[in-house]
Amino acid sequence: MTRVTTRIARQPFVLDAAAVEAAATAVLPEPLVDHYVVVGGRRYPPKQVIALATGLDRADFTTHQARGVLRRLGFIAGRRGSDPPPTSATATAAGPHGGAEAEALRPFMGQWVAQKGIEVLVAADTPEEVLSWLERHDQYADIMFRVPREQWESEGWWPGWDVR
Amino acid sequence: MVARVGRPLRFPFRSLGEPMPTVLRPVLPVEVGGLHRAPYAGLVDTGSLHNRFGAFVARAAGIELADAPVEVIALDGFRTQARRASVELSIGEATWTAPVWFCDPWPLGFHLLGLKGFFDHFAVTIRAARYEIELTQEPAAGLS
Numbered sequence: 001m002t003r004v005t006t007r008i009a010r011q012p013f014v015l016d017a018a019a020v021e022a023a024a025t026a027v028l029p030e031p032l033v034d035h036y037v038v039v040g041g042r043r044y045p046p047k048q049v050i051a052l053a054t055g056l057d058r059a060d061f062t063t064h065q066a067r068g069v070l071r072r073l074g075f076i077a078g079r080r081g082s083d084p085p086p087t088s089a090t091a092t093a094a095g096p097h098g099g100a101e102a103e104a105l106r107p108f109m110g111q112w113v114a115q116k117g118i119e120v121l122v123a124a125d126t127p128e129e130v131l132s133w134l135e136r137h138d139q140y141a142d143i144m145f146r147v148p149r150e151q152w153e154s155e156g157w158w159p160g161w162d163v164r
Numbered sequence: 165m166v167a168r169v170g171r172p173l174r175f176p177f178r179s180l181g182e183p184m185p186t187v188l189r190p191v192l193p194v195e196v197g198g199l200h201r202a203p204y205a206g207l208v209d210t211g212s213l214h215n216r217f218g219a220f221v222a223r224a225a226g227i228e229l230a231d232a233p234v235e236v237i238a239l240d241g242f243r244t245q246a247r248r249a250s251v252e253l254s255i256g257e258a259t260w261t262a263p264v265w266f267c268d269p270w271p272l273g274f275h276l277l278g279l280k281g282f283f284d285h286f287a288v289t290i291r292a293a294r295y296e297i298e299l300t301q302e303p304a305a306g307l308s
Contacts (some may be wrong), residue, residue, distance in 0.1 A: 097179075101188075105181030112273070113181075114202050127220055134201045143193040145205035146273025147181035153273060 002074045008050065009060035015053055017073045023052040028122055028129070031137050035063050038076040041107035042123065046077065048069055081118070110149040114141035123147075173256045177295035180205065180274060190290050190297045191274060195254040196264070197225030203255075205274040208288065208297060212278030215253075215262060216246070218270030227251055229266055237267070242275075244269055253281075258301045262286050 003016040026041040029048065036043040046066035047058045067077050101118045108123040112130045115121065121141055122133045130144055146153075187266030193203030196217065204221055211274035216239060222229050232247035246265040253262055277283075289298040 014189040038170065065260055101179040102181055105179060109181065127218075128224065131199075131202055131224055140200065141202040143191070143205050145191075148273055151182065153271065 004066045004069060004072045004126065006069050006072070007068065008054060008065060009056050011054075012058070013054055013067065017030075017075070020049060020053040020070070020073060020075075024049045024063060027052065028124060028133055030119065031139055032080055034080055035067055036078055037067065037070045038078070043078075043120075049075075105147050110147065112144065112146045114139075114144045116140075116142050170234065171257075171275070172299075173258060173299045174287070175256075175297045177278050177292075177297070178205070188295050190292075192255050192277065192297065192299075194275065195200070197227055197251050198254075199225050206277040206282075208282075208290065209276045209278055209281070213280060214278045215264040215281040215283050216278065217264050217266050217275040218272070219247070219266040219268035221275065222247075222249065222251075222264075222266040225251070227266070235265070237265075238293070240272070242269075242271055245271075258299065259287070261299070292308065294306045 003014060005012070005014050007013070021039050025042070029042050029044040031045060032045055035046055037049055038044075039044050039049060046063050047061070049060065049070060050056065050066040051058045066088055071077050097118055102119060104118050105113065108120060109124060111138040112127045113120045113123045114130050114134060118138075121139055122130055124130050124133065127144065128148075133139075134141060175192055178191045179188050180191065190208040190270050191205045192208060194206040195203045204217070205232055206215075206217075219229070221227075227249050229247040229249055234247060235246045235248075237244060237246050244267040246267045248263055248265050250261060253260055253264070262285065264281065287300040287302060290296075291298070
């Protein structure tokens with residue numbers, strides 16, 4: 001298990017990746033501004049993750065510090081909108097976004113998602129949670145739906161249902 | 165009632181994240197009862213006679229269903245209880261009032277836009293080769 005000894009806001013911490021992941025995934029990610037880290041298949045603001053893992057006030061450290069610590073712990077860090085656009089060849093073959101849309105949804109199988117463009121703003125177990133998150137963070141989505149886990153969920157036939 | 169008749173509206177097909185990742189579908193963002201924050205995914209379904217939505221959509225929009233009679237219907241391979249209400253729907257700039265059958269349980273992750281209440285309010289062009297849907301609101305109220 002990856003473990004990192006570090007100082008944040010002049011305080012010493014020993015953080016391990018599993019504990020950080022457990023702290024972060026207990027809550028929904030807040031809206032992304034620019035930078036993010038991928039924790040448990042979801043994109044979180046780096047400062048939210050470090051605040052959850054350490055109990056520190058977010059005003060006491062920077063996004064740069066948070067990103068650095070989380071990368072050392074093995075989490076993938078990225079920046080919104082930095083993914084390259086699909087080429088015209090892939091767009092023709094796999095639709096308007098060259099397959100990027102399905103790829104963005106892959107971590108959220110079985111969950112309700114609210115999308116803005118192809119970006120997933122929030123994913124949760126129920127549509128009520130998604131709506132509540134959007135209200136709380138004053139966010140507007142383009143569309144909301146549940147990402148199917150199985151093929152039958154998108155085609156309407158559930159083998160467990162008796163229609164007789 | 166047709167509240168507005170406007171210019172053609174174009175929407176790209178969307179992935180719903182199916183296990184087959186290259187599948188894109190004619191899905192439209194439908195606002196129900198004036199809730200703008202998160203339009204619901206409505207599948208353009210030429211095989212559906214009516215608009216069918218999950219009952220949780222009605223609850224979120226504050227649409228009262230308690231007095232509506234219950235119909236048990238078989239739909240897309242499952243059985244559900246449906247209650248009808250006349251509600252305001254919006255897609256982009258187009259707004260209209262139409263009957264919707266709110267269903268519980270609703271195992272699908274999207275909703276269905278059908279003949280009465282959707283297709284009778286729009287001229288619908290599906291260009292699957294371009295992954296595009298075009299809607300033009302009809303001037304007449306339609307069948308519903």
